[in-house]
Amino acid sequence: MDSAVIDILRKVTTATITTMLLKKGIRRCWMQGPKPLVPSGQRIVGPAFTLRFVPVREDVATPASWSHPISTRAAIEEMPEGVIAIADAMGVPSAGIFGDILCARMKKRGVAALVTDGVLRDRGGILTSALPVWCAGIAAPASVNGLTFVGWQQPIGCGGCAIFPDDIIIVDDDGAVVVPATLTEYAAHEGAEHELYESWVFSEVEKGVKLPGLYPPNEDAKARYAAWRKTRG
Amino acid sequence: MDSAVIDILRKVTTATITTMLLKKGIRRCWMQGPKPLVPSGQRIVGPAFTLRFVPVREDVATPASWSHPISTRAAIEEMPEGVIAIADAMGVPSAGIFGDILCARMKKRGVAALVTDGVLRDRGGILTSALPVWCAGIAAPASVNGLTFVGWQQPIGCGGCAIFPDDIIIVDDDGAVVVPATLTEYAAHEGAEHELYESWVFSEVEKGVKLPGLYPPNEDAKARYAAWRKTRG
Amino acid sequence: MDSAVIDILRKVTTATITTMLLKKGIRRCWMQGPKPLVPSGQRIVGPAFTLRFVPVREDVATPASWSHPISTRAAIEEMPEGVIAIADAMGVPSAGIFGDILCARMKKRGVAALVTDGVLRDRGGILTSALPVWCAGIAAPASVNGLTFVGWQQPIGCGGCAIFPDDIIIVDDDGAVVVPATLTEYAAHEGAEHELYESWVFSEVEKGVKLPGLYPPNEDAKARYAAWRKTRG
Amino acid sequence: MDSAVIDILRKVTTATITTMLLKKGIRRCWMQGPKPLVPSGQRIVGPAFTLRFVPVREDVATPASWSHPISTRAAIEEMPEGVIAIADAMGVPSAGIFGDILCARMKKRGVAALVTDGVLRDRGGILTSALPVWCAGIAAPASVNGLTFVGWQQPIGCGGCAIFPDDIIIVDDDGAVVVPATLTEYAAHEGAEHELYESWVFSEVEKGVKLPGLYPPNEDAKARYAAWRKTRG
Amino acid sequence: MDSAVIDILRKVTTATITTMLLKKGIRRCWMQGPKPLVPSGQRIVGPAFTLRFVPVREDVATPASWSHPISTRAAIEEMPEGVIAIADAMGVPSAGIFGDILCARMKKRGVAALVTDGVLRDRGGILTSALPVWCAGIAAPASVNGLTFVGWQQPIGCGGCAIFPDDIIIVDDDGAVVVPATLTEYAAHEGAEHELYESWVFSEVEKGVKLPGLYPPNEDAKARYAAWRKTRG
């Protein structure tokens, strides 16, 4: 993907992205569950590298399965630099899909962030690994306690959203949003413009302007904004 | 699969199957959600033919998608006679994955039953189609209202269980159970023997025998059962 | 509302209605919760007469409140003949909003049906009252055990849908659907046409026709349907 | 307990009981979860015999535990005739606490009914046992799949209510209600009187009388009821 | 309302308020859901200004609706200084009812705090606005993604409590509590007295006094407290 588009998206809040997608009829783009482990104000953007789990079955989800060709370890070694690894853990709250070691390896490979509707394990170790993570919480048990890993780069569900490989994922303190690959340029350009407009509205509110007629704008407000916008180049 | 084994399994309750699997350390084999649309006393056994949905995304889950090569329609035409179609609908309660027409086509193709942790639509029409269905309820909206179909014969989750293609599915009034393909013969033979034992215990209870020492049996009860068992050939 | 439109809608399944509304971009029209107390194959259509509850507060939700001018009793006496009374009970499962006496009075006034995302009380008495009810279950305690009644003919939520007075409500064995007042004619006419089409598809499936190319139809199927359709007048 | 009081309570609906207890400030007396396996119009009354489960732990909840002195089997042999066995299964939906054999033994011992916020297993076998059961559903797996039995005749929670041994349990098609032992006589006598009053109200509604002034009654309605009541002896 | 009463309430914890209301039979006064966005030790008190949402319906909940006379914007312009804006968002976790701009406008108007059982959007921007907020979390999408705004200063539900306009709302790190308007003076005066008593108990515990006889107090403890209390004026 065009890295210039990624650069623009880094300046657009996930809140604005969802409004842009709503204009295209897409309401299911924000994931219920993933939150930054520690809110930091950071925003990260990258193509989705998907991981898929199904529920545990005691004959297949065992520590031994970690050596299997279809394992989370093998998946991690396939991740290109700059991707956002995104895992469908079906929202299971009691099986930490990754801990410090796997997060450290992802960091080493240049993975931009890890996102899941499930949980991670070893909170302290993950913070040490320095991999940015968005998850639904922390649990001590390993993935095999509740989940069976079945593959990567397939379509997945995550937090109530459909995610396809190479969709663009954006994460910030409000959580995680998916932008369909075909709408990325639209979202970047319209989103950036919308951010500019909202920054102007915010400054007007700070001056004491009332909301009706300002947000959404009436003709007068549109004109005032256009004048201000012109000065911004 | 050996049809003789299927024939034996038809006589073993899902309750007994779960006890046999527990002896092998498998606790996650009964699916939370699927129930017979109308309890009928019927038991159906067959290999799993899996269907997979992810959440809706408004740009891909549309009525138009029903003509796509990866569609529920295409999946149905791939189903061999005698299978149990089992759909991972992520427990979504508000999108009916199939209605009367698709059920009628499955019936026509010889599908033994349809099982899902989601819901179906058009209750009356489905009863008319005569396809036996185990589901988590009924909702009027179509699948695309809440789900995107993504493929068939992949590993899936259903009602909290992992299901792999060709696992054996057994359904009766207690719901739906999966038997890992490798444990089918064990479950059939041990299960049938266990059914016989429990029928004898039930008759003892009817005669007024107390539970302690009978169920589980002490040495005396074991001997009495062995004698009775011998008379059964 | 035009009673001819109501007559048409009575022949259109709630499943079909949701598909018609999806074509207009409306996905939130089927209510999660309301189900027929006993499935009967019946379909009922009428304008919404809304009732609104908030949670219980022990100083205001008391048996004494039943004599208050803003009470469920007063609301019932305002219901015109033919309406469907629809109550926002916030899905509370432990407070039966109405019992046999109030249902009997609604029946007497010609109320067509009662719909709620909450529960009713006195199952036997309600069946005796003969008022058709769609609800999320049964609980013994009275409304004041969990709810405070606050008014009628206001906008409400019910089972995850927004309902405005005079929207059209349709209920059948698949549950309850709301049609925005402005879309009623569209839903009736398109819906009736769609039912006809689906009945033809069903008969084709019964003859053994495959789904791809039939449903949705390709050019050939469209032509065959058009020919059949012509014979129906 | 006085069997005359039990006889009166058999004629009072659980709906009325909850209203009587509300007058004493008790709102938590109806259990969320227990429902008749098949609604039959039947009402059963008896003292509580409590059973208590905690979650499964794989080292203690095993088929072997069924021979332990603290087992469901031992508990059943302690149940006096006429009790209602009531089990705290913490609402676990995936472990059937009892099946056909244990239900048959309870029936044999004269247990009046079995009530639980959990589920049972072997639906067909339980119907054969003829023990009346109120539960939250059916699941194939045995109790040890999700629960550990820890004792009987202790205070328990069931469906959100506190139950103490020898409280009175009343079950009918609306579910299960607990009456604190100290309030049993009150609930019986006030309840029976209230039933009489409501039957008169129902007949008035059938005649076309409006609700305001009737239910709750104004002075005129009170007088008319008093006159009618006198004729009933 | 008497500002002296407000001043007293600012020194009473929400924990103590709930105990005072329990003595009046009110158990439903603490809201499930609203929490400080960042715990700060702050306590805020003010009269409720209610806002009401129902679920989204795609034909009415649109960005265009923000210019409608019944809009969140119009409601904000009606808020008097010092109120606590409290929004019934039905606990919807995926639609941020307000973002930075609307919060900034509320701050400008002198709104004391915003409370909701729903979520907000744009975490960073809200912190910048400096409006104190109590909510159930953060989500990127706008209100119209999941909610339809229908009015203000009506009775609402919030976090399982009934809230009427002009009830008093108190928020601190334990969450949000409603005091019925009629009980405000009682809660303030009894509450302040209770705080004093508990501070004495805490100091006794610090000295090593055992709990039984101290909390609740026996005659001796009552006397010791009375003596201490006298010294406080």
Add this chain to the structure above:
Amino acid sequence: MDSAVIDILRKVTTATITTMLLKKGIRRCWMQGPKPLVPSGQRIVGPAFTLRFVPVREDVATPASWSHPISTRAAIEEMPEGVIAIADAMGVPSAGIFGDILCARMKKRGVAALVTDGVLRDRGGILTSALPVWCAGIAAPASVNGLTFVGWQQPIGCGGCAIFPDDIIIVDDDGAVVVPATLTEYAAHEGAEHELYESWVFSEVEKGVKLPGLYPPNEDAKARYAAWRKTRG
């Protein structure tokens, strides 16, 4: 219990403990719900002292009950130094089982920590008490608002786990884990060894070693680890 074993366990993460128990077939050992009130990196180990609540019943769960011989106060006075008090609050989110005073008394008695699947009240006061607490959140109302205390040192459920008096409880930033008393030595010794191994793996990953073959180790990795291990004594 051997204090040397406790000392070893203090150095083993709860994540590692769950993996050791999984090898013994125990998957239900991590509690869903309890989290540190403020994550601090601290790990605490001690024998369980259990507390048990059932749901509220308004006739028995009253402020007056706090003087009853079976009260939380009496239970606290029975707690030996060094125990971890662990309360089965059935996950009730709206009744704070303890506040500042009771926590201060537990601290005074040398209780090592308080763990519950319920919530506490008076967040600020609890932090002042300095008792380490693991809970599912904070709510203003007292225990009697939603719970009835019924006893101590009985088997309980907590966060989906069975806990028996004298089991070992371990808490850290990942939450709370129970070790069956019979497995404590095993868990300590195997766990400490496993920690050592994982620290070596982490250092290997930091050097850029790939996961497959390292974690789980192949023969080569095993040999390299054995060599490194020897140097550690």
